[in-house]
Amino acid sequence: MNFAEFQRRFPTQEEVFTYFKRVLYNGKVKCNHCHSERVYQRRTTPKLFDCNECGNTFSMFKDTVFEKTTTDLKKWMYAIYSYLSSEGELTISQLQREIVVSYKTAWRMLKKIRDLLDSGERESILKGGKKCQEEIEQDPLAQVR
Numbered sequence: 001m002n003f004a005e006f007q008r009r010f011p012t013q014e015e016v017f018t019y020f021k022r023v024l025y026n027g028k029v030k031c032n033h034c035h036s037e038r039v040y041q042r043r044t045t046p047k048l049f050d051c052n053e054c055g056n057t058f059s060m061f062k063d064t065v066f067e068k069t070t071t072d073l074k075k076w077m078y079a080i081y082s083y084l085s086s087e088g089e090l091t092i093s094q095l096q097r098e099i100v101v102s103y104k105t106a107w108r109m110l111k112k113i114r115d116l117l118d119s120g121e122r123e124s125i126l127k128g129g130k131k132c133q134e135e136i137e138q139d140p141l142a143q144v145r
Helices: 003-009 013-025 073-085 092-099 103-118 122-137
Strands: 039-041 048-051 057-059
Antiparallel strands (some): 048 057
8 A cells, every 4th residue: 555545544634633533542542630520622733632620731642752843743654564564674765755754754663663663562563553453444444434
């Protein structure tokens, strides 16, 4: 699957956020401070949530590689998908060409992906990554739409 096909699966940022809510939170976002489910997503900044219980504002990507990124999330998803599909053989130049980013950005993305996989949770990440890869190939948002 190339990046154009991947973008057809996730045409909007809203669908990307919906996918991540389902994957990261099983569809039920909870406050990371008080664990309340009484949270709402901001319209102007959809990656941010506000808690009705404690007033906390938090990102749905806290403690992930996406937390402070300014790179489009679809590009991140495709980078992870491509890296796992290639079984670690994806090069910086390949990624740079496919998702149209600078060499520096492609290098940073692959470094973060590799660091994540080299962490102590390598097996669970790979298992989750393969599951994510299979879901993407089967159009996971068909269940959410």
